[in-house]
Amino acid sequence: MPHIPLDESDRRLLRQLQRDARISTQDLAEAAGMSTSPAWRRVKRLEEAGIITGHVALLDARALGLRASAYIHVSLTEHTADTVARFDSFVQGQDRVLECARVTGSADYLIRVVARDAEDLEDFLMHSLLATGIVRSTATSFVLRQIKATTELPLG
Incomplete structure (x- = not known):
């Protein structure tokens, strides 16, 4: 899989999604300092590029x-x-x-x-x-x- 360059906006989105994958797109965009539509498009691009591979619930063993x-x-x-x-x-x-x-x-x-x-x-x-x-x-x-x-x- 080729390396996809990430800018700081991508990193902010990914950091937030790693902490809470259930966050709403609006809250995600706000946390990343972006408007909703560009944040949603970036997340979709990161999914299509294979950087985001899934969304899970973490359980307490x-x-x-x-x-x-x-x-x-x-x-x-x-x-x-x-x-x-x-x-x-x-x-x-x-x-x-x-x-x-x-x-x-x-x-x-x-x-x-x-x-x-x-x-x-x-x-x-x-x-x-x-x-x-x-x-x-x-x-x-x-x-x-x-x-x-x-x-x-x-x-x-």
Whole structure:
């Protein structure tokens, strides 16, 4: 995807939308120091350019009973295209996996997982992740306390 140059008006709109995607176009325009029609056109242009990819509601995991969170380093048994594709497909089908990244270092992947509690996380590890038969090893780090969590990207 090509880089789309953003001016300061675009950045103001994007900052505000990252904080509150439900804001009305009028309030968005006002917060960005613009009139409504130009703000709406810019947002549409940013959507069409693929910079804005969606609008979501952020949920509180703890309020939903998901009190355990962990980062898991995953090493695969082999690095064939088939094994990698199988792991990628497995991850896509797991709603407990919030993030998955292929990484450098001693592990192949780093995944972020939520669960009801430690036992629920163990169940995921033993009966889902390790049961795939393609995972050589895992190293799990439980999150004791979340210091910062944001979905806002820096816009310069």
